Amino acid sequence: AQSVTQLDSQVPVFEEAPVELRCNYSSSVSVYLFWYVQYPNQGLQLLLKYLSGSTLVESINGFEAEFNKSQTSFHLRKPSVHISDTAEYFCAVSVGSGGGADGLTFGKGTHLIIQP
């Protein structure tokens, strides 16, 4: 079975500072990795995903994540955060053996708090 660990439940960062949200996964088979963002009282929005190919993936709003197979990590980074980035961020994994219909397994989430 697969699992996802988000080591930080809460990360406070000053506006315009860089941030890294950590995600480690555990799986005995190949995995597909995702970062989702959830704003208060809303559903989940996909930030970015790694399926194959380049290990560095980018989103349209300045976030990026790097798949590191040897360290089983998929950390999310942004070089300069904005107040509007305040939200809950979830790392998720889907295993390859069962196809996408296995659904997603989520980490516990990291609350990113941007301080002015």
Added chain:
Amino acid sequence: DTEVTQTPKHLVMGMTNKKSLKCEQHMGHRAMYWYKQKAKKPPELMFVYSYEKLSINESVPSRFSPECPNSSLLNLHLHALQPEDSALYLCASSLSAANYGYTFGSGTRLTVV
């Protein structure tokens, strides 16, 4: 249309009521999912439908009954719920069993009184 639409957005129901949550997508996706999310917790998978057939039931109590009447619709029928079932219920879809482009709806916030 690139959305998953969930109705209603909010629902308050008594423990003896019967209600249904509805999820709809018109993207041609053939896999649909129900997740339950408690406050300050990650979403937890409840059910998976693949090509209108139930493929995964994550040991969900029988008071939750899913239904997939066609490839665009997914329902969750609720009966005799408990207050601890109060949560955000999220629907998602993906193109097929081999495609990982999940799209989530904005959820139904359910309160059981």
